[in-house]
Amino acid sequence: MTEKDGKYIFGVVKVGDKGQIVIPRDARKLYDIKPGDALILLGDQKGMAMLKTEIFQTAIDQAMEGFSK
Secondary structure, eight states: OEEETTEEEOOOOOOOTTSOOOOOHHHHHHTTOOTTOOEEEEEOSSOEEEEEHHHHHHHHHHHHTTOOO
């Protein structure tokens, strides 16, 4: 794993026959990803990003705070 200014390169992963990838150990440790955790996959024309669903939910909750019923 290499780091520069809070940005990481964890190495190369390969996509298996079933479309699965293995998240490198250093990334799992850094982001506290454990077996059974749910991740959301986001993307645009440039690439993809994964994050734990609770982080995404926290961001949604914060964005919704300004709205009232």
